[in-house]
Amino acid sequence: MSxxxxxxxxxxxxxxxxxxxxxxxxxxxxxxxxxxxxxSYDLFNLFEAFAQIGLIAxxxxxxLIAGEFDLSIVGIFALSGVIAVKLGQAHPLLGVLAALGVxxxxxxxxxxxxxxxxxxxxxxxxxxxxxxxxxxxxxGDDQSSVTFxxxxxxxxxxxxxxxxxxxxxxxxxxxxxxxxxxxxxxxWGRELRALGGDRKASRTAGVPVNRRLVALFAVSSLxxxxxxxxxxxxxxxxxxxxxxxxxTLGAAGxxxxxxxxxxxxGNVAGVFAGAMSIVILGQIFFIAGVDExxxxxxxGLGLLxxxxxxxxxxxxxxxxxxxxxxxxxxRALAAPSHA
Amino acid sequence: xxxxxxTADLDTIELSPEPRGRRARAAVRxxxxxxxxxxxxxxxxxxxxxxxxxxxxxxxxxxxxxLVSTGTIGIAALGVTLIMVCGGLVSLAxxxxxxxxxxxxxxxxxxxxxxxxxxxxxxxxxxTALQGAMVGAWQANPIILTxxxxxxxxxxxxxxxxxxxxxxxxxxxxxxxxxPLGxxxxxxxxxxxxxxxQLLxxxxxxxxxxxxxxxxxxxxxxxxxxxxxxxxxAFAVAGALMAVSGAFSAATSHTITLLGASQLTFNAxxxxxxGGTAIFGGYGSAVRTLFGALLIATITDLLLLRGADLxxxxxxxxxxxxxxxxLGHLRGQQGRA
Numbered sequence: 001m002s003x004x005x006x007x008x009x010x011x012x013x014x015x016x017x018x019x020x021x022x023x024x025x026x027x028x029x030x031x032x033x034x035x036x037x038x039x040s041y042d043l044f045n046l047f048e049a050f051a052q053i054g055l056i057a058x059x060x061x062x063x064l065i066a067g068e069f070d071l072s073i074v075g076i077f078a079l080s081g082v083i084a085v086k087l088g089q090a091h092p093l094l095g096v097l098a099a100l101g102v103x104x105x106x107x108x109x110x111x112x113x114x115x116x117x118x119x120x121x122x123x124x125x126x127x128x129x130x131x132x133x134x135x136x137x138x139x140g141d142d143q144s145s146v147t148f149x150x151x152x153x154x155x156x157x158x159x160x161x162x163x164x165x166x167x168x169x170x171x172x173x174x175x176x177x178x179x180x181x182x183x184x185x186x187x188w189g190r191e192l193r194a195l196g197g198d199r200k201a202s203r204t205a206g207v208p209v210n211r212r213l214v215a216l217f218a219v220s221s222l223x224x225x226x227x228x229x230x231x232x233x234x235x236x237x238x239x240x241x242x243x244x245x246x247x248t249l250g251a252a253g254x255x256x257x258x259x260x261x262x263x264x265x266g267n268v269a270g271v272f273a274g275a276m277s278i279v280i281l282g283q284i285f286f287i288a289g290v291d292e293x294x295x296x297x298x299x300g301l302g303l304l305x306x307x308x309x310x311x312x313x314x315x316x317x318x319x320x321x322x323x324x325x326x327x328x329x330x331r332a333l334a335a336p337s338h339a
Numbered sequence: 340x341x342x343x344x345x346t347a348d349l350d351t352i353e354l355s356p357e358p359r360g361r362r363a364r365a366a367v368r369x370x371x372x373x374x375x376x377x378x379x380x381x382x383x384x385x386x387x388x389x390x391x392x393x394x395x396x397x398x399x400x401x402x403x404x405x406l407v408s409t410g411t412i413g414i415a416a417l418g419v420t421l422i423m424v425c426g427g428l429v430s431l432a433x434x435x436x437x438x439x440x441x442x443x444x445x446x447x448x449x450x451x452x453x454x455x456x457x458x459x460x461x462x463x464x465x466x467t468a469l470q471g472a473m474v475g476a477w478q479a480n481p482i483i484l485t486x487x488x489x490x491x492x493x494x495x496x497x498x499x500x501x502x503x504x505x506x507x508x509x510x511x512x513x514x515x516x517x518x519p520l521g522x523x524x525x526x527x528x529x530x531x532x533x534x535x536x537q538l539l540x541x542x543x544x545x546x547x548x549x550x551x552x553x554x555x556x557x558x559x560x561x562x563x564x565x566x567x568x569x570x571x572x573a574f575a576v577a578g579a580l581m582a583v584s585g586a587f588s589a590a591t592s593h594t595i596t597l598l599g600a601s602q603l604t605f606n607a608x609x610x611x612x613x614g615g616t617a618i619f620g621g622y623g624s625a626v627r628t629l630f631g632a633l634l635i636a637t638i639t640d641l642l643l644l645r646g647a648d649l650x651x652x653x654x655x656x657x658x659x660x661x662x663x664x665x666l667g668h669l670r671g672q673q674g675r676a
Contacts, residue, residue: 069480069482071482113665117665117668117669119664119665119668120619120668122428122482123428123429123618123619123660123664124661124664124665126429126482126608126660126664127657127658127660127661127662127664128657128661129657130605130608130609130653130656130657130660131653131654131656131657131658131660131661132657133601133653133657134649134650134651134652134653134654134655134656134657135650135654136650137648137649137650137653137654138648138650138651138654139650140650142648142649142650240650241601243493243601244431244486244489244490244493245490247483247486248486248487248490251483251486255483261480261483293494293497293498293501294494296490296491296493296494296497297491297494297495299490300487300488300490300491300494301487301491303483303486303487303490304473304484304487304488304491307473307479307480307483307484307487308473308477308479308484310479310480311473311477311478311479311480312477312478313476313477313478314477314479317476317477
């Protein structure tokens, strides 16, 4: 039995593994330059930070694997938080369910429009992203944040479980495990990659493209919604304008996780490793006392770099550059010397 | 690629091959067929009807307020038009670029008005051109790229405003707030820049290249056109225009913050799309964007007068973008069928 190594390399890149290893080593070496040993609450904080961006990276990443793009996940993140807080003051679970219901319905509708009209998701989700941010502010009574009065719930959701986890981070990790199983143990993973790799071929091969797209956009919205509600309960307030941070970090996580902006590549384990690397890097900056402004700068530049590396023509460009250099060298070597 | 220079043909390409007599009528038909035109007409009709029922809407002061905000939105939107026409989709860093350029402008005002303005424009043009180079040469994803740029600019802007209060280094900016003939300078600037950008797009080789690249990038590349350079150029001019918008905002309020940055991004994007420029490039004009900006400023003003807050204003603009994108797509499909 022979293994097609090229196929393995195509489907899973080494990037997430390398990034995770490098950041973990950096994290373990922290005492050397932070001037204090690592404590258990550093790990707790790590998983809390992961809970903040992990699900956005996952939702964004799953859609990218299928060749789609969902900017609206940031809007959903904000909207879900505000709904969960407003309706959940007395009964938090009710608030979360209402928020997730809205997210699911919105995501399915968005997916339906995109699938039925076969319209590019990028411009559509730019529109829904702006509209959702507006709607969030309307629902949030035009305040920059809505306070969550239910302090018991906030204390419950951020309490330590098994020292390094919290109910919030456990939910996020459980979602990752479930998504990972669904991705690798069922046909969905292969179907998603097929959708992103060659839409026409997967349609011909019998993949129910439209149904998958609707489900996928619904899932992505749901993930953004879970992240938003958890985050709002945890902070004790829903922020109506989350800014670009959730998407910057989430997208960086997905891309470092081996998901290609051109679709057809990546998996859940990769996204987990990618998002975790980003989070660990953030914690390294935090513990080492790096100014937040500089760490923002580093993340922005990092994302810029990954987008550049991920660009479809970047590889051709590099190849052309190498080729032209080679021909120059060859020409120089071949040229008769007149010395 | 053929050895003969295929780029030379570009100057002689007739964009509309019809004979002259029919050309004007065909142009009218073409403009009328654009979904943006109808959205614009319907929106203007709605604005007039709603405006008639809104107290204080038809007043000189209100007209002036609308014109001023048309100015700052419109100048930035002219830049977004260039980005969109050449296939760069959108920039989500419009507001951040304008804000940081506005800070540079305010801080360097002791050099004088024009040098300060030029410095702000140069910084914004360089930063935006860099993004254009990556979109043009490598087809980098413009949305994530510009979001990354926005977060970098936010960090830089926060640093600039953290070390010293953002205030003008001299009062040379006051000339930007004058109202010759009773009309604010920013309106003249918008009209002037609209003419300049319209000429750039329609009457120069660079403009023809932009349409060609936006219409069909692969074909433009195959024809040996300088795709990367064209997109870089469009982004550079766009950055300079964002800086001008930022300078006017900074002059009006004597300071500038990053707080309202995303609003300018949304307004400019909505203005360009409402004006009828095609989201995937190849079609659009500066004059269209001028009307789009007027529409967005009017809608914002109407909503404000009727007591709608920032949330409702943003919601309406988002829905407008969505409707224009959907209509544009449906019409494109009809054309193919």
